Amino acid sequence: MRGFRSLRLPALAAVFLFACLPAFAAGQMGIVLLHGKTGTPNQMNKLAAALTAAGYDVDVPELCWSKNRIFDKSFSDCLLEVDAAVARLKAKGAARIVVAGVSQGAMGAFGYGATRDGLAGVIGMAPAADPVKMAKYPGLAGGIAKAKSLIASGQGNAPVELDDIITGGKEAAVKTTANIFMSFHDPAAPIATVQNLAADVLPGEKAPVLWVAGARDPSQTIAPQAYSSLPGNPLNHYATVDADHGGTPDASGDAVIAWLKTLP
Numbered sequence: 054m055r056g057f058r059s060l061r062l063p064a065l066a067a068v069f070l071f072a073c074l075p076a077f078a079a080g081q082m083g084i085v086l087l088h089g090k091t092g093t094p095n096q097m098n099k100l101a102a103a104l105t106a107a108g109y110d111v112d113v114p115e116l117c118w119s120k121n122r123i124f125d126k127s128f129s130d131c132l133l134e135v136d137a138a139v140a141r142l143k144a145k146g147a148a149r150i151v152v153a154g155v156s157q158g159a160m161g162a163f164g165y166g167a168t169r170d171g172l173a174g175v176i177g178m179a180p181a182a183d184p185v186k187m188a189k190y191p192g193l194a195g196g197i198a199k200a201k202s203l204i205a206s207g208q209g210n211a212p213v214e215l216d217d218i219i220t221g222g223k224e225a226a227v228k229t230t231a232n233i234f235m236s237f238h239d240p241a242a243p244i245a246t247v248q249n250l251a252a253d254v255l256p257g258e259k260a261p262v263l264w265v266a267g268a269r270d271p272s273q274t275i276a277p278q279a280y281s282s283l284p285g286n287p288l289n290h291y292a293t294v295d296a297d298h299g300g301t302p303d304a305s306g307d308a309v310i311a312w313l314k315t316l317p
Contacts, residue, residue: 082173082313083110083147085138087158091120091220096155096302103306109313110147112138118157118237123219124229127236128164128244135165149173151313153263155302156181156272160244167257173316174288175258176309178265179301180279181272182246183218183238192216192224197238200231209235247272251279261288263312265305267296288315 084104086097094113101111114134117126126134139150153176154162160182166175187194196215203209209232217227217238227234238245243253255262264280266273280291290312296304 081146081148082316083112083139083142083145083150084313085135085142085150085152086111086113087116087135087152087154087161088113088119089154089156089158090118091123092156092158093119093121099303100306100309103310107310107313110142110145112142114138116158116161118161123217123227124233124237127233128161128242129236131161132165132168135161136169149316151176151316153178153309155179156298160250163250163254163258163262164244166260166262167254170259172260174261174263174313176263176265176312178305179267179270179273179298180247180250180264180276181298182244182250183240185246185248190218190224193218193238196234197240200234200238203231204235247275247279251275251282255279255282256284258283261286261290261316263290263292263309265292265294265301265308267298267301267304268293269296270298270301272298290315 086101088094088096094115097113101113104111115122116134117124117131135152142150150172151174152162152165152172155178159177159180162175163177163180166172183193184190193216196217200215203211203213210230212228212230214226214228215234216224219225236242243249262283264276266276277291283289292308294301294304294308
């Protein structure tokens, strides 16, 4: 009986340690959530609450493509604000960082993941950017042409109104500069279209990737093809949720948390 008990105690200790591991791991991980274009941090409230309840530290910055700020900084300068969010999480004790975004924020998350070292993971929910064919969006096409002309004439940093696509595919003017506008919309920019993303950004991802696509989101028809351009990583995962484009972050909680638990 004494030998049996001596074997049981280490086994019970191992079971206890394993049971405590998910909570410990969650507490050591911080998640930066990047909202979509013309959105606000509130867009991520449901997902942020689910992650917080699961034990993760969360930071949801207001980005330069928000409703209130669009576009007050270039894309590369926007990513410096993600650096600041990462620093805040690390200051709170997060040893591992995941950057996640929706729509334009997903493009930002992928851009960040391809240019930064040391991330534990990158999550793109409903990644979306400019259409490849501009025929349906003459305003955006005109905005790009006007921005190119201003840059060519040395006026790239002058404040100007340029037509853009905003929430729901509507066209509206944004006040920015031509240089900032083109950092997002130049047809050659790596994050201008999902096709560019697949060619120029995704192959350079340095961390495992979770791609979440809404089953009722037309923007995700190209998603499987784009996802296939990622570097081979056994922790990469493609998930589908029952949502349209705007509803994808709210529907992603279970898929995101399940994937986070697979990360070392």
